Amino acid sequence: MKKLVALTMATAMTLSLAACGGASSSSAAASTATTDTASSAAESTASEAEDTITVMVPPVTNDYLDKMTEWADEFHQQYPNLTMEVIGTSWDDHNTKLSTMAQAGEAPDIAEIAYAALATYVENGTALNLSECMDKDQLADFDQNALDYMTVENNVYGLPLYITIQALGANKDMLEAAGVDVAKVQESGWTYDEFMEAIKNGTKDDTFGFVFANSGATASDFLNIFGVSAGLNNAFNSDLKYEYTSTKMLNLLTAVEEMTNSGYMPNYGVEASQRMVMCETGNAMIFGKAMPLFENNINKNNAALEAKDGTAVENSIPVNYAFLPVPTMDGVTETCYGTVDGMVAFRNSNSTDEHIQNVMKALYFLSSGERAAYVDASTCLDGVCASAREALASMDTGDRDQGNIDCAARMIKTVVAPPTGITAEQTANAKQLMDEVIVPKFQALIAGETTAQAMYDEIVKQATAVFGEDGCDLT
Structure with missing residues (x-):
């Protein structure tokens, strides 16, 4: 159809x-039937119509x-x-x-x-x-x-029109108290080990070092956004092979397992509406997903707290917002998840x-x-x-x-566009795998009901059945 x-x-x-060849092709066509002078006059009249x-x-x-x-x-x-x-x-x-x-x-x-x-x-x-x-x-x-x-x-x-970048946000004062050089992280990024040390130090009795929305469909947000830490920029690599079967995925899942088992990240579902609220109430130091524009939301809540007008988030505290890049694991080049309108x-x-x-x-x-x-x-x-x-x-x-402004400008330049040549069938199959296999297993991993290795093995099994071994990155 x-x-x-x-x-x-x-x-x-x-x-x-x-x-679509532009004005020059129009002129060439006109010159075959008229004099140059008449052609120019015709074009001028058309341009003013x-x-x-x-x-x-x-x-x-x-x-x-x-x-x-x-x-x-x-x-x-x-x-x-x-x-x-x-x-x-x-x-x-x-x-x-x-x-x-x-x-x-x-x-x-x-x-x-x-x-x-x-x-x-x-x-x-x-x-x-x-x-x-x-x-x-x-x-x-x-x-x-x-x-x-x-x-x-x-x-x-x-x-x-714009690249919407999605990464991490945080309470800047808490970060500095946890020993993080915020300006350095915003200017040049940080390693996964540095990130783990930060969220360890930032975890208290009533505060998680790291919170990410992971309930329902938002589980895929974690894989898309935090996945860049392991080098997972898209579902398919430049060779158009499905990349969630690579060892990069295993590295990512192992990191999730480590963070939840250590108590640095919740082992239960977090709704999208909760993530920033937990930062505003002092129950989370770093949260995701986060965007640069969240600074406006937090500043608005800070103003409501100061005005005492009753519109601030319940039990919230003043927050100095920091937009942060996602950390990178060994051998991974820093990138940022983005989408374009x-x-x-x-x-x-x-x-x-x-x-x-x-x-x-x-x-x-x-x-x-x-x-x-x-x-x-x-x-x-x-x-x-x-x-x-x-x-x-x-x-x-x-x-x-200004640090947030400069960090966002830097991160936009690191966004990796999806490779060209992905077919509609590949896209549909990847979505089905995400919805029916990866998201449910990821939520089980968060809850401690499966292991990183078991989840990875199931992804490989299901994906190779769909794409074939030649259509999957198994390195």
Whole structure:
């Protein structure tokens, strides 16, 4: 069905397919039928023709939809002949609405999506290939590691808006009391042994040295986020072999077993809503998952405590928040788990040569400079393009800690994008293994009902049955 949709749209839009070569291909075609002077005049008239570009976005930040209206006005001032029409959605209905519109051939010109959904729109022929449609200098504005997430088969199909990094957060004062040089850890990372010494020292009668949400589906968060400590950056390695069967997984599970058996980490399920609260109440020194933007949440709670207005977390204490990298085991290069959301341009019934070029203007406008910087500042993230970082440099960071800002900026550069070439079948099988085998076994490991070795052996058994020995990394 997807191939049929792609074929139908391609047949109906032959002109727009040729358009992705840019303005130069349009000029060459025009010169075969007219004089150079007439061609130039025609292009000038086309570039000034009125056009409307539709943009569909969810509330990326609390006031993102309001800001989009402002940016649409700014875009119209910059390009008086172009109008940006904003379609606001909720997080709940955004993906469904976009999928339905795209399959009907009436996708918005631009929409915000998570990178994991990108391949679907490339496969059905609705995502525009920016490698052919967009000015190379504009593409060069973006960091390569961020562009890699929006790349399919060596072609770029979207502009990254931000990389959401997920690692660890902590009570900075408790860390320092436990003997940790917080500034050094934020600047250059730390080893697993140093981390273990810290959480040992930070564990008290009513305080865990380390807490990570591990209840239900959040168990997979631990494997994705803390897994980088053992060198597990993705479910598949660069050879497209399933990597949770490697000895890296055994090393990770052995570490979990050590932390729970020692009492440094809870041996029971911790809900996602509990992890930061336990830090705010002084019952956890380090917690995960954590993001840079959690600093805003903790600062808000600190302000509520000071104001004594009754809105602070019950039994909470003032916390000086520190964003931290995940430690690394022997022989592992420091990385950080991240995921990318970005803006993608779509092919629809309006996709003429001139319209696509107008869409490219709007796409770059929304994904770069002050617009991208505003999103980054709101989410406490560093920019993923040079123009956004330049705009961020002049923005007020409020009362954020500079060490947290610098650590987040450093960690974004260490994110490893998933390898290209993973098939839909591999993705589906990996998810099934995670949901039906790894998560239940991981929760049993936390509770002391199985061992790291037994869990690892079961993963290898189940995964080789699915992917075959040749499809698994068994080193």
